[in-house]
Amino acid sequence: MGIVNFSLEGKVALVTGGSRGIGQASALAFAEAGADVVVSSRKLPDLETVAEEIRSRGRKSLAIAAHIAKIEESQNLVEKVTAEFGRIDILMNNAGTNPYFGPIIDAEEWAWDVTTNVNLKGPFLLSQLVARVMRQQGGGSIINTASVGGLRPGGQQGIYSVTKAALIMLTRVMAREWGQYNIRVNAIAPGVIKTRLSEALWKEAAAGEAATTRTALGRLGETRDIAGAVLYLASDASSYVTGDTIVIDGGVV
Amino acid sequence: MRLKDKVAIVTGAGSIRPGMGNGKATAILFAREGARVVAADIRLEAAEETAEIIKREGGEATAVQVDVTKEAGAKELVETTISRYGSLDILFNNVGGAYGGTSLKVTVEEWDATMDLNLKSVLLVCKYAVPEMIKSGGGAIVNNSSMAAYHSHGVYAYSASKAGVIALTRCLAAGLAKENIRVNCVAPGLMDTPLVAPIMTEKRIRRVEERVPLRRHGKAEETAYTVLFLASPEASYITGQTIPVDGGLSAQ
Numbered sequence: 350m351g352i353v354n355f356s357l358e359g360k361v362a363l364v365t366g367g368s369r370g371i372g373q374a375s376a377l378a379f380a381e382a383g384a385d386v387v388v389s390s391r392k393l394p395d396l397e398t399v400a401e402e403i404r405s406r407g408r409k410s411l412a413i414a415a416h417i418a419k420i421e422e423s424q425n426l427v428e429k430v431t432a433e434f435g436r437i438d439i440l441m442n443n444a445g446t447n448p449y450f451g452p453i454i455d456a457e458e459w460a461w462d463v464t465t466n467v468n469l470k471g472p473f474l475l476s477q478l479v480a481r482v483m484r485q486q487g488g489g490s491i492i493n494t495a496s497v498g499g500l501r502p503g504g505q506q507g508i509y510s511v512t513k514a515a516l517i518m519l520t521r522v523m524a525r526e527w528g529q530y531n532i533r534v535n536a537i538a539p540g541v542i543k544t545r546l547s548e549a550l551w552k553e554a555a556a557g558e559a560a561t562t563r564t565a566l567g568r569l570g571e572t573r574d575i576a577g578a579v580l581y582l583a584s585d586a587s588s589y590v591t592g593d594t595i596v597i598d599g600g601v602v
Numbered sequence: 603m604r605l606k607d608k609v610a611i612v613t614g615a616g617s618i619r620p621g622m623g624n625g626k627a628t629a630i631l632f633a634r635e636g637a638r639v640v641a642a643d644i645r646l647e648a649a650e651e652t653a654e655i656i657k658r659e660g661g662e663a664t665a666v667q668v669d670v671t672k673e674a675g676a677k678e679l680v681e682t683t684i685s686r687y688g689s690l691d692i693l694f695n696n697v698g699g700a701y702g703g704t705s706l707k708v709t710v711e712e713w714d715a716t717m718d719l720n721l722k723s724v725l726l727v728c729k730y731a732v733p734e735m736i737k738s739g740g741g742a743i744v745n746n747s748s749m750a751a752y753h754s755h756g757v758y759a760y761s762a763s764k765a766g767v768i769a770l771t772r773c774l775a776a777g778l779a780k781e782n783i784r785v786n787c788v789a790p791g792l793m794d795t796p797l798v799a800p801i802m803t804e805k806r807i808r809r810v811e812e813r814v815p816l817r818r819h820g821k822a823e824e825t826a827y828t829v830l831f832l833a834s835p836e837a838s839y840i841t842g843q844t845i846p847v848d849g850g851l852s853a854q
Contacts, residue, residue, distance in 0.1 A: 528815025592853020
């Protein structure tokens with residue numbers, strides 16, 4: 350059997366939104382599986398800590414600040430990674446935002462613009478740039494962090510849900526078009542995972558209890574619950590899987 | 603090793619013809635990851651061949667001849683597993699196939715036989731495996747469906763039975779989560795496995811190269827790795843799901 354496990358030995362990974370939560374856990378999982386990992390987010394300080402953690406696992410790492418919805422910053426990011434490592438095998442589009450929590454009937458235009466820019470335009474621009482590198486080198490794996498909100502509308506987070514649904518479709522569109530370059534594109538759709546971004550959904554006791562009750566497994570997710578799926582999608586273990594969205598929600602069935 | 607000291611049952615663990623099928627590849631992979639594997643098949647020599655490969659690699663396996671479309675067979679399979687290894691943690695319900703009879707030309711016998719093989723077998727093995735998993739404090743079940751569950755397929759009984767497997771997966775996932783048992787599904791697309799060898803024509807290969815985004819058939823090992831992922835602790839928060847292993851066919 351020709352597949353060498355879930356190993357990422359010799360591979361280079363780029364993770365956006367890599368300073369905390371799901372991005373941080375995934376970056377560390379990639380490093381543990383043998384990859385060199387570049388982490389990016391808008392602000393540098395927290396990012397340097399993650400890069401240090403990666404280096405302490407014996408892998409190379411870079412921390413690069415970038416706002417990926419700005420094309421020149423995305424370009425700069427990809428140039429820096431390829432200049433340093435010569436390739437990009439794995440891209441995890443994990444940077445996301447949810448700045449407005451409330452009914453969409455009251456949402457203002459800025460909330461729409463900010464959310465679509467970061468959650469949708471950013472992954473589109475960066476994937477396009479990275480896919481050109483991957484096409485040249487003979488393939489790669491792209492993983493988009495969507496959300497169960499992209500499959501069922503989340504209460505108080507309508508715009509966020511719309512962007513994540515669009516990201517799931519973008520995943521399929523890219524998978525369809527880029528399969529011929531041996532670039533696989535998949536998404537994860539986490540349920541309520543205990544991170545800072547999702548605090549509004551679990552931090553208050555009543556909300557946390559309600560969210561927990563909805564899961565068949567009877568608990569909220571942790572970032573380590575996500576890292577395993579991301580590693581599977583990044584590695585050759587999923588070599589015939591593309592265009593798929595893996596729901597990681599503890600079984601809201 | 604992801605499955606160290608775990609006990610796993612794989613049904614349909616032998617290959618119907620020479621080569622590597624989904625069940626055989628998964629049984630071998632489970633063993634490489636440290637599991638003790640019960641390789642079950644309706645043909646003893648097929649089960650033994652898989653078990654022999656595992657043993658040659660230094661793994662632990664037992665070949666069992668069983669018809670899991672019969673309740674007595676399912677019961678016996680689980681009993682044999684427990685008497686041999688003492689517990690049960692993982693079950694891959696892989697057995698499946700199609701009995702001729704396209705469209706409405708299917709006979710009642712063919713319809714029933716397909717439903718028994720692809721769907722009833724899942725229920726029956728779970729019926730006896732689950733109480734043992736509960737005794738072990740939990741477990742993971744992976745069922746083998748097919749992309750035929752979503753797309754129309756000439757053999758109606760095959761599509762319908764595989765769609766049934768997905769529905770049953772969700773029912774089992776909801777019902778068994780409180781017992782710490784996760785239940786998920788793989789849905790292979792167009793694969794190059796011994797099961798489809800007789801229809802693997804030049805024309806089919808060309809069609810796959812045109813239609814599938816990854817431009818090739820899938821391999822049994824690629825199903826096996828997805829099953830391994832779902833059976834392992836790395837999928838600890840995933841239950842009730844179906845992962846297509848289809849080279850992007852369904853993304854279109």
